[in-house]
Structures are given as structure tokens and as C-alpha cells.
Amino acid sequence: MKMRVCLKPLLLSVVLVCGPAAVFAETPGVPRAVGLTVSKATAPVLTLHGASGDVQLSLAELESLGMHEVRTTTFWPEDDGSYAGPLLRDVLQRAGLDKADEIRVRAKDGFSQVIPRQDWERWPVLLATRHDGQPMRPRNKGPLRIIYPRDMSPELADSVYRLRWVWLVDSIEAKAGR
Ligand SMILES: Nc1nc2c(c(=O)[nH]1)N[C@H]1C(S)=C(S)[C@@H](COP(=O)(O)O)O[C@H]1N2
Ligand SMILES: [Mo]
Helix, strand or coil, rough: CHHHHHHHHHHHHHHHHHHHHHHHHHCCCCEECCCCCCCCCCEEEEEECCCCCEEEEEEHHHCCCCCEEEEEEECCCCCCCCECCEEEEEEEEECCHHCCCEEEEEEEEEEEEEEEEHHHHHHEEEEECCCCCEECCCHCCCCCCCCCCCHHHHHHCCCCHHCCCCCCCCEEEEEECC
């Protein structure tokens, strides 16, 4: 008897507390804004070739643009996990590149790939600075890596996107010519 009386308010509070929590819980695969402690590293790691000159950014500056975190699959099973970094659109905006039709993302190993504006406008693409909470070293494809929110849409599993997951990112420019 006593049990039944006590259980009701208990169950009610479980519903009240956990119900809204479930509603506001992160949607799997969708990057969410997170308040991580920003890196203190002030050495330049990225050059943006903007319309009004070059902008060099450090990890401290990049992470200050607003960290977003996503747990995602990748095209490389060993790379699956949690990634965090500023949104690509916010990085581009820093040099007025967000209005470019296309950008070319260049990597330290000489690889480069063109990314169309539709991608950063439509998807919360990250320029990741962290993998599983840690800064990335060159040997694990850092310090900067393009991460698409692959699990947000089956479209993103298409092989055209695989090419755009540039790692060892070094510089970004508006794409000119071919
Ligand atoms: N920095 C860098 N990023 C890169 C590449 C590269 O060689 N260097 N290869 C690209 C290409 S062509 C594809 S298909 C994938 C590489 O996938 P793979 O290593 O499984 O071939 O990542 C892309 N990102
Ligand atoms: Mo490739």
C-alpha cells in the first residue's frame, strides 16, 4: 500500500524530468553547439585567401568561432567517432569566402578539392579541430579536417562527398577558373 502511494509522485517526476530531456537531447548525427574550452595555440594553422587579402587563423581563433560537435560515421570505419570544430560556413565568413560559388580546399600533402557553396549552406559541415575531444596531429589527419555530417542524410554517403572530406587542411580560396 505504502509503495503505491510513493511510486506515483516518483513516476511523475521521472516523466517531468526525463521527458523534456529527451526532447532536447542531441539528434544523432547532427552537429550541436558546445561550450568546449578553446585552444590556447596561437600559431597560424590556416590561410584563407579572401577577396580583401589573406587571413591567417590559429587554432585559438578557429575554435573561438564557435565549437560544434558531432558523433558520426565516416567513409573510414577506424575514423568514426566524435568530431568538434567551427562550422565551415563560419570559417569562410571570416574572410568573406562564404559567398563564393565554390571554394578550393588545399591540404598539406598537395591534395585539393572543390566544395560548392550549397554544401556549407545546406549542411553543418565542420572544419574539425578535435577528434574524440583531442586536438588532431598530422598522423591522424589533423590539425584541421573537413567533416560532413554524414549521418544526417543518405545523400552524404555518395562517393562525391568522400572526395570532399579533405584532411591536413592548409588553405582555402575562392575557386577561380578550372
Ligand atoms: N589531405 C588529403 N585529403 C584527402 C585525400 C588525400 O589524398 N589527402 N584523398 C581524398 C580522396 S580522393 C578520397 S576518395 C578520400 C580518400 O579516401 P581513401 O584514403 O579511402 O582512398 O579522401 C579525400 N581526402
Ligand atoms: Mo579518391
